[in-house]
Amino acid sequence: MLKLTGKTAVITGASSGIGSSIAKHLAEEGANVVLAARRKEKLDALAEEINGIKQGQALAVETDVAQKADIDNLVQKAVGAFGKIDIFINNAGLVQNGAIRDGQVDKWDQMIDVNVKGVLYGINAVLPDMIKRSAGHIVNTDSVSGHEVTKTSGVYSATKYAVRAISMGLEKELARTGVRVTNISPGMVETERNSERLPNDRKPLQTDDIARAVVYAVAQPEHVNVNEITVRPV
Structure with missing residues (x-):
């Protein structure tokens, strides 16, 4: 029997x-997955791919995690489709490096909205029913x-310290x-956004490494x- 048969997982930043x-790894273990991100076409393509495998089912919901109403809508649609949410994965994130002295306030606001407030909105939307x-x-x-922290990651690192906190x-x-x-x-993962920032002296992490x-x-x-869990390249 697959490990997650009968479970429903919501994944933000799933496009x-x-x-x-x-999303793919959870579905391969039998979970139904609700895919959330802003890029609807990519979500639809991923949902079609997962549904074609015929293990866990997939539902795509266009979502901006920085908007509380979008998160509430996401949770409502997930519950409507599958009855309950067993796993909520706050994966959406925004990386914008730059020294604090540069004063890039717009970038700070965007990272705080996605990386911190987006996480809190997700937790807030699912936690009452989970506790119940x-x-x-x-x-x-x-x-x-x-x-x-590096000399160009001060604000980004601050948002990720916040996620840890x-x-x-x-x-x-939530104990007991x-x-x-x-x-x-x-650690540094090889993705479409990180291709130019990867180190040359070691094999980078793959997205599947994090999924596992x-x-x-x-x-x-x-x-x-x-x-x-901290995952770093060797």
Whole structure:
């Protein structure tokens, strides 16, 4: 039997990269997946691909995580289609490097809206029902930039430190409720957005590497809570 048969997972930032790989791996384990992102055409293509495999079912919902109304709509459609949400993966993220002294306020606002407020909106939308059912799993995609800061990552790292803090605080809040929390911190991953920033001295991580870490965490027995996973290249 597949590990996640009968489960429903919502994945934000699912139109490409890590989010797309997470969705595929969860569906391969039998989960129904609700795909959320702003690029509807890519979501539809991914949903068609997953549905063609005929394991977990896929539903695409155009979503801007920085808009609370969009997140509420996403959750409503997921519940309407599959009855409940077992796993919510806050994967959508925005990377915009630059020194703080450059004063790029618009970029700061965008990163805070997506990386911090988007995560909180997702948690807020699904948590009451999870607590009511004494079951559920929230997975937040952080970054190694939430552990380390460079001279051009100050604001981005701050948003990812915030994701770690939210994850750690939420895990303590939810102790003994039956709701689990996992924080995933990927190192540099080879995606369409990172191709020019990859190091030349070692093999970069692939999106599937992160997806497998997510499957590992969410497929654990219900009494096991994997709180933190950091994935780095060798």
